[in-house]
Amino acid sequence: MATVIPLSGAQAASSRLPHAASTTLPPRVEEERGPARGRVFEAISRSEAFPSEIHESLLAEPAVVEVRDFRLWYARKQALFDISMRIPRGKLTALVGPSGCGKSTLLRSVNRLNDLVDGVSIEGDMLLNGDSIYGRSVDVIDLRKRIGMVFQKPNPFPMSIFENVVYALRIDGVRDTRVLEEVCERSLRGAGLWDEVKDRLRESALQLSGGQQQRLCIARAIAAEPEVLLLDEPCSALDPIATGRIEDLIEELKGDYSILMVTHNMQQASRTSDFTAFLYLGRLVEYGPTNDIFLKPRLRETEDYVTGRFG
Amino acid sequence: MSAPEKAGRKARPRRTSSRVLSTTLKYLCSASAFLISGILLAVIGYFVSIGGSAINWQLFSELPQARGMEGYPGGMLNAILGTCVLLVLASVVGIPVGILTGIFLSEYGSESRIAAPARFVCDVLAGVPSIVVGILGYELLVVPIGHYNGYAGAFALAIVMIPIVARSTEEMLRLVPNTIREASIALGATRAHTIMKVVLPAATGGVVTGVMLAMARVASETAPLLFTALGSRLLTLDPSQPLPSLTVHIFNQATGPYREEQTQAWAGMLILILLVFVLNLAVRFSLRKSTLKLG
Ligand SMILES: Nc1ncnc2c1ncn2[C@@H]1O[C@H](COP(=O)(O)OP(=O)(O)OP(=O)(O)O)[C@@H](O)[C@H]1O
Ligand SMILES: [Mg+2]
Numbered sequence: 170m171a172t173v174i175p176l177s178g179a180q181a182a183s184s185r186l187p188h189a190a191s192t193t194l195p196p197r198v199e200e201e202r203g204p205a206r207g208r209v210f211e212a213i214s215r216s217e218a219f220p221s222e223i224h225e226s227l228l229a230e231p232a233v234v235e236v237r238d239f240r241l242w243y244a245r246k247q248a249l250f251d252i253s254m255r256i257p258r259g260k261l262t263a264l265v266g267p268s269g270c271g272k273s274t275l276l277r278s279v280n281r282l283n284d285l286v287d288g289v290s291i292e293g294d295m296l297l298n299g300d301s302i303y304g305r306s307v308d309v310i311d312l313r314k315r316i317g318m319v320f321q322k323p324n325p326f327p328m329s330i331f332e333n334v335v336y337a338l339r340i341d342g343v344r345d346t347r348v349l350e351e352v353c354e355r356s357l358r359g360a361g362l363w364d365e366v367k368d369r370l371r372e373s374a375l376q377l378s379g380g381q382q383q384r385l386c387i388a389r390a391i392a393a394e395p396e397v398l399l400l401d402e403p404c405s406a407l408d409p410i411a412t413g414r415i416e417d418l419i420e421e422l423k424g425d426y427s428i429l430m431v432t433h434n435m436q437q438a439s440r441t442s443d444f445t446a447f448l449y450l451g452r453l454v455e456y457g458p459t460n461d462i463f464l465k466p467r468l469r470e471t472e473d474y475v476t477g478r479f480g
Numbered sequence: 481m482s483a484p485e486k487a488g489r490k491a492r493p494r495r496t497s498s499r500v501l502s503t504t505l506k507y508l509c510s511a512s513a514f515l516i517s518g519i520l521l522a523v524i525g526y527f528v529s530i531g532g533s534a535i536n537w538q539l540f541s542e543l544p545q546a547r548g549m550e551g552y553p554g555g556m557l558n559a560i561l562g563t564c565v566l567l568v569l570a571s572v573v574g575i576p577v578g579i580l581t582g583i584f585l586s587e588y589g590s591e592s593r594i595a596a597p598a599r600f601v602c603d604v605l606a607g608v609p610s611i612v613v614g615i616l617g618y619e620l621l622v623v624p625i626g627h628y629n630g631y632a633g634a635f636a637l638a639i640v641m642i643p644i645v646a647r648s649t650e651e652m653l654r655l656v657p658n659t660i661r662e663a664s665i666a667l668g669a670t671r672a673h674t675i676m677k678v679v680l681p682a683a684t685g686g687v688v689t690g691v692m693l694a695m696a697r698v699a700s701e702t703a704p705l706l707f708t709a710l711g712s713r714l715l716t717l718d719p720s721q722p723l724p725s726l727t728v729h730i731f732n733q734a735t736g737p738y739r740e741e742q743t744q745a746w747a748g749m750l751i752l753i754l755l756v757f758v759l760n761l762a763v764r765f766s767l768r769k770s771t772l773k774l775g
Binding site for chain 2: 280282285287310311313314316317318320322324325326327328336337339340341386389390393
């Protein structure tokens with residue numbers, strides 16, 4: 170575990186907006202920084218292990234997902250290195266980092282979607298509410314039913330809006346129309362789509378606009394009341410207005426669901442998330458409360474990234 | 481002033497040439513489309529002008545008559561029914577096997593070692609002259625049984641059908657974006673459930689088109705039937721006996737010496753085209769009714 174280096178600058182907290190790009194940084198005072206700073210990338214380039222900088226406030230949070238020493242290879246290429254992190258229950262955790270750093274890989278490891286990719290091998294384990302995800306006796310199908318996922322591009326099934334939403338229940342063989350209709354309405358309301366589609370539930374989902382399709386995918390993902398919701402850049406294929414609606418929606422879902430969200434958009438991360446994890450080249454670099462990560466990151470690398478100095 | 485002007489003058493020729501190229505391409509494409517439609521219309525027109533006069537209700541309601549008999553040359557009811565029987569039997573085997581093979585190649589191919597050989601065999605089989613398939617049917621189902629029969633004909637047609645259906649199904653399933661498979665798997669569906677409920681429905685239109693093409697192709701095959709179903713002048717629906725078919729009937733009449741029969745052969749071709757056309761429309765119509773309008 171890394172040492173805690175309190176940031177002495179009193180200027181850090183209140184005066185700065187969390188919006189990275191619009192922030193002007195005060196001149197950096199080198200002496201304020203602890204021993205770990207500036208060394209992370211060096212360590213990575215020498216392929217050395219280094220401890221992730223994990224803020225203590227996370228330890229108090231009950232974890233919905235716990236990642237334990239997780240490593241993953243695509244064939245012979247290692248994509249994740251010794252990741253250990255706890256995803257807090259009932260909170261929104263953002264995964265940020267430059268393209269190709271392994272955010273999607275980590276996300277897709279939680280519901281074992283990477284099992285579908287040829288040549289993937291893993292070490293370590295993850296726990297979903299205390300149950301092993303990668304243990305030998307785990308039923309992957311049952312595991313996936315406990316996890317909801319929304320992808321980068323809206324991907325509705327070629328069936329009616331109604332059937333899309335109740336897909337997870339159909340898998341379980343639910344036939345009772347009353348139950349299905351109830352779940353459909355609740356999920357669509359939850360995804361803020363009910364009023365727009367309530368009169369055409371039997372029409373094809375492919376006729377919806379991109380933003381509506383993405384909200385439909387969210388409704389589909391929450392229909393089975395998952396224990397954790399995985400979002401992989403859910404807004405990146407949408408226009409600003411649709412993005413705004415989805416962001417509002419995510420904000421609303423936050424209390425009821427534990428959410429792990431990948432995003433490229435620093436403003437989105439700072440605006441919506443409770444905790445932020447910064448990944449770089451397959452390593453977890455720094456992980457803490459979003460305000461701290463954006464306003465007083467402990468590592469220079471994190472600060473450089475969230476302020477847009479690289480990435 | 482002069483610099484942008486120069487740049488503009490330099491850029492213009494390139495733009496003109498690309499515009500010429502794009503216009504030329506457009507006209508070439510339209511010309512080809514006209515040409516192909518023209519050829520089709522010419523063929524149909526030719527058939528109609530020669531065979532059209534021979535088309536009458538008799539063709540659909542009577543059996544062929546030998547020369548000298550009353551009612552000569554008669555109709556081709558037995559051949560029409562025989563073709564339908566052969567087509568149904570071949571489809572009952574060929575379509576499911578073809579589609580299942582296509583599913584295997586597309587959905588399970590990446591993790592199986594026999595996928596590449598299977599794909600290769602399909603391609604070879606699709607390229608084999610259909611008379612060779614007829615000989616295969618002869619060896620496997622005519623020689624052991626002792627006489628020509630409809631099952632052997634249907635078998636040969638199914639062999640022609642399978643690679644066409646398999647490869648077109650595979651291509652169509654591959655066009656389905658992987659992310660909807662992942663979405664289904666992520667919701668806890670099994671691979672089989674995902675394929676049946678999501679992947680196949682997403683590709684229905686393409687898969688059906690492939691099946692239609694294969695059926696049309698098989699309906700118009702003659703060579704595989706010559707050594708198998710043989711043909712018959714009788715009205716029979718029994719596939720264990722020699723079975724008449726439109727194509728073989730047309731072949732026999734067209735190669736015969738008599739003018740009346742040759743004219744009837746042209747009419748037979750028209751009927752064959754009509755049959756394929758009706759089949760096509762029927763499937764498309766029922767499909768449109770039974771599924772949602774997608775995408
Ligand atoms: N199916 C795959 N096969 C082989 N390598 C892969 C595969 N998927 C991802 N990778 C590699 O793993 C690394 C991490 O990829 P990943 O998609 O997790 O990155 P990411 O952080 O989500 O990037 P982005 O922000 O661009 O989505 C990359 O170097 C990528 O090339
Ligand atoms: Mg990604």
